[in-house]
Amino acid sequence: MEAPTRPKKTIKTIAKTKTAMPEQDPAVRARNWNEVTLGYTEDQALAEAARCIQCKNPGCIAGCPVAINIPGFIQAIENRDFRKAYDVLAADNVLPAICGRVCPQETQCEAVCIVGNKLEPVGIGRLERFVGDMALKNGWSLATSVKRNGHKAAMIGSGPASITCAVDLARAGVDVTIYEALHTAGGVLKYGIPEFRLPEKLIDRELEALKGLGVKVVTNAIIGRLFTIPQLMQEMGYETAFIGVGAGYPNLMGIPGEGLNGIFSANEYLTRVNLMRAYQHPQSDTPTGMGKKVAVIGAGNTAMDACRVSIRMGAEEVYCVYRRTKKESPARAEEVHHAEEEGVKFNWLTAPVRILGDERGWVRAMECIRMELGEPDASGRARPVPVNGSEFLFEVDTIVYAIGTSANPILAQTTPGLKLNKRGYIDVSPDTQMTSIPGVFAGGDIVTGGATVILAMGAGRKAARAMLQYMGIAAVAEPAHQTKG
Amino acid sequence: MFKIVKREQFSPVTYLWKLEAPDIAKAAQPGHFVIVRHGDRGERVPLTIADFDRQAGTITLVIQAVGKTTTALMGLKEGEYLDDLAGPLGRARSFDKVKKVVCVGGGLGVAPTYPQLRQYKQNGAHTISIVGFRSKDLMFWIDRFKAESDELIIATDDGSFGVKGLVTGPLQEVLDRNPDLDEVLAIGPSIMMKACVAVTKPRGVKTIVSLNPVMVDGTGMCGGCRVTVGGKMAFACVDGPEFDGLQVDFDELLARAKRFDSFERESMRRLREQHQCHLPK
DSSP states (O other): OOOOOOOOOOTTTSOSSOOOOOBOOHHHHTTOOSOSBOOOOHHHHHHHHTTOOOOSSOSHHHHSTTOOOHHHHHHHHHTTOHHHHHHHHHHHOSOHHHHHHHSOGGGTGGGGOGGGGTSOOOOHHHHHHHHHHHHHHHTOEEOOOOOOOSOEEEEESOSHHHHHHHHHHHHTTOEEEEEOSSSSSOTHHHHTSOTTTSOHHHHHHHHHHHHHTTOEEEOSOOBTTTBOHHHHHHTSOOSEEEEOOTTOEEOOOOOTTTTSBTEEEHHHHHHHHTTTOGGGTTTSSOOOOOOSEEEEEOOSHHHHHHHHHHHHTTOSEEEEEOSSOGGGOOSOHHHHHHHHHTTOEEEOSEEEEEEEEOTTSBEEEEEEEEEEEEEEOTTSSEEEEEOTTOOEEEOOSEEEEOSOEEOOSHHHHHOTTOOBOTTSOBOOOTTTOBOSSTTEEEOSHHHHSSOOHHHHHHHHHHHHHHHHHHTTOOOOSSTTOOEEO | OEEEEEEEEEETTEEEEEEEOHHHHHHOOTTOEEEEEOSTTOOOEEEEOOEEETTTTEEEEEEEOOSHHHHHHTTOOTTOEESEEEEEESOOOOOTTOOEEEEEEEGGGHHHHHHHHHHHHHTTOEEEEEEEESSGGGOOOHHHHHHHOSEEEEEETTSSSSEESOTHHHHHHHHHHOTTOOEEEEESOHHHHHHHHHHHGGGTOOEEEEOOOOOSSSSSSSOTTEEEETTEEEEHHHHOSEEEGGGBOHHHHHHHTTTTHHHHHHHHHHHHHHHHHHSOO
């Protein structure tokens, strides 16, 4: 379709700020599990799309780990050809409704948006979500008419890395089976991200795309226990396998008192609430076991999720406890802001040193110490240094550790020859994502340590390219960009 | 979906399932456990495998209705299907080099003790079994234990069969008689395993226990099943569930087992109410 002629846009003629996205009032949303942000209306999407100046040399595409043709899909929105916008998006990203919600666009595509040099960058994430939601509403999906070429690949884990890898392989004609350890597919999208940021139904609907492509999903299959990787490769006929199991092995601090009741890893806490639906307890069977005064240790995105979940679960007081300051906190600014709005109290420059229990073995308080910032450490962030003699008692009955995760040891224990790095993550060739075992590839958090959904997807895509090459399948010139619906 | 090919009611609250699960049966080793889940809102419950048959492609679970889920699952009939069954989970251990062993099973723990006993026997060990139940009418699998044991001692709390009292009495006596024991295996309620360790520890006899803390995923993801062993934190799901009993902090384990008691009581109350609603007036 020919784009209607309209005057050329320049940085001087467009709106200076992003079109605001409506969201639930903080006081209201703190008491419900509905989505916080409500998404653009058609008019709002058109207004925001009009802010993209269609740069000759756009920065945004390179800023996206899966290299979405961002100006292309925004142009289609502007032309009100939403179906085309979806086709352009889906060519590179099968999970636009998910990524539009959880990607840290401010450090990726939007960080390098040319408009952003002078004004607020284009709201790429919000537009992506708009198109993704529209596709779900209208039932648009990916093409199914891919000719199978007889090659077989196994995905281990069903999170973002494996999904992306699976889709790219399936589009090239490979017979793909995903093995998921839990009872439902989606990985961290399901167990880690709360309903109010990413509704479960939306994940399921977006994952329908896999079925359309003929990708098989086997749940309750713990690779390393039920089947080993050597079994997959030697007995079960897979030419290649992709390990995308995430890094879900929670870290604790190792301070005294961690065996007390009322202490959770964020993984346990969020898994109970999200995957097991403890937010509906007792209608659902799994409780959280939390109390009324909650301290969340850490200040990353997971910590913000845990804080905001606690608020909604009815905690009377929720504290975020972090040893550095707001400036160094790894969470997205938007998440910290939302948490503040919802009533989370922040205790910066504070670290627990031991946990005290009552006579029944439950947490009654943390002993904390004040910190101050010193010289930068290896991560480039100011090193927190304890202030001598500043210990104080912090009365809480629930503590959630959101201080990162390590590599799960199950696969490594049962896969002879799988090389790990010093931190226990899987060693891969940076060009191909191939591990020390020929034909076995890996990507996402199990390689990098905890990162983002979209980085995992980027790794899945890179691995898929190398896996096709490994199987001797010519890289599909133009991977089935056609969609049907 | 996993078919219940055989179901037996052992007592008003204890039942057996034989489930069709060929892949799990093939991979299962003595000491492994599975995670069971049923229904859209169901919780994940870890259960130690009580038997597996690789030829028939089945695994056996013996379940005690202690909470809402295990009580509700008691209603599934032979021929019906369980939604989710994940496993085998946990680390299997070596049975080599064990010449003489005592296998202690208490209550429901008698069931998962069985495949271990059989493995010891297959590996040529002299096997002494001590099984304990609250009373005679709760006993099960005595014939199976007889077949694999060189010596079998049965204890009941109320003395309605065999030795009266807890398993620790016979254990003490067996230890006295057998200074050449290689190891003791104890599986049952945490309090029983603690009591067994109290008997074996002063003699320094290697004692393996199979812990059963609350788990969510069972794959190392949540850390809810953490236990302190030898002063270090371990996850029962991936580092266990079997540990060196002499090193386990049982007091912490017992306290942690109470984490969800109040919720469980509430869920049970609701379950009973629902059942009453369905009763004919």
